[in-house]
Amino acid sequence: MDRKNQTWVSEFILLGLSSNWETEVSLFVLFLAMYLVTVLGNFLIILLIRLDSRLKTPMYxxxxxxxFVDICYTNSTVPQMLVHFLSAWKSIPFHSCVLQMFISLTMGGTEFYLLGAMAYDRYVAVCHxxxxxxxxxxxxxxGVTAGCLVVGFTNSLMQTIIIFQLPLCHKVINHFACEMLAVLRLACVDISFNKVMVAISGFLVIVLPCVLVLFSYGHIVAAILHIRSAQGCRKAFGTCTSHLTVVSMCFGTAIFTYMRPAGGSSVEQEKMIALFYAIMTPMxxxxxxxxxxxDVLSALRRVLEKFSEKR
Incomplete structure (x- = not known):
């Protein structure tokens, strides 16, 4: 379809998760509580690490x-979703949609590489x-943190520009946010090139850091198996379990969403996975x-004791 015949889209309509008012009110209460836990929990982690000198280590x-990345990612989508739960007209301006996609892709890409860097940190701690x-x-x-941000920013900028240069025939997005795959479905033209770019992006932003994680934990497991003391094994592996749990959630949902074969899941499944990644994982x-x-629990106790003494 010729671009000159296209009508410029000034806003998009988001279908969200439900069209039933009672369901949306219930979802609003649920997700508001989860959002507050997410923001307060992550802010508390940052505060503890800043206040407690014993947490001044690379891992922390x-x-x-x-x-910080989780707070930014959640704030890029959840507040607007909460507003839409209580709104009859679920619209989002074009430029806000572009900004939302850009921020969420930037924070998502940054998080994957950051998890890879944290896996390398655990590898050095256990093996060296x-x-x-x-x-x-x-x-x-x-330097590693800056590199993670640059990779996330570059990938997001490239994808956002490529997607929003497409002529769009529709303005109704079957999603709760301006998610990349959902916006691509609005295009009037063949999106084979965009699908290839999504696959390349997925390889660079998801698969490569995942390989780094597997490499790091492969060496960690090998090192732990050489520890004769059972207590030493538990201590060595105990430093990695939290990170490994988070890695499994983040990479699992991302690979399912962006690296699956074409037609591997429905739109509703995509929304549920995106919801898990946008709210559940950061929380x-x-x-x-x-x-x-x-260490974190001890730091929390020390901070609370200092606060109670001052009172």
Whole structure:
């Protein structure tokens, strides 16, 4: 279809998760509670790491960055979704849709590489403990974090520009947010090239950091198996369980969504997976790292004791 015959889309309509008013009110209450837990939980992780000197290590530095990324990712989609639950007209301006997709793709890509960097950090801690502070120095941590942000930003910018240059025949998005695959379905032209770009992006942003995680944990498992003491094995593996749990959730949902064969899932399944990644994963991250981490729990107790003493 000729571009000059296309009508410029000034806004999009998001179908969301339900058209039933009572269901939407219930979802609003549920997701509002989850959103507050997500923001407060991740903010608490950042605050504890900033206040407690014992958490001034590379692992917790990366964890604080991960919490910041999760807050940004959640804020890019959830507040608008909450508003739409109570709105009869679920519209989003064109430029807001572009910005939403750009931020969510940036934070998503950054998170995958950040999880890869955290896996490498655990590899150095377990396999090269005597050289840990030399290898994982402050300059390297800052450089790796900046690199993760650059990769996420570059991938997001490329995908956003390519997608929104397409002529769009429709303005109704069957999703709760301006998600990449959902917006692509609005195009009037063949999107084979875009599908190839999504596959390439998925390989670079999802598969490569996943390979780094597998490489790191392969060496970690091999090192743990050589530890004769059962207590030493538990201690070595205990430092990795929280991160491994988060990695499984993030990479599992992303691979299912973006790396599956064509026609591998329905639109409704995609929405449920995106919902899990947008709300559940950022909410569970601080809970997993705090409940399964004695250092974080100890830091929380120390901060609460200091606060109670001042009162």
């Amino acid at each position: 530095f990366f964890l604080s960055v991960l919490s 403990p005597l050289h840990y502070t030399v290898i994982m120095h402050e300059g390297l941590c800052l 569970l991250n601080p809970l997993i790292y705090s409940l399964r981490n004695t």
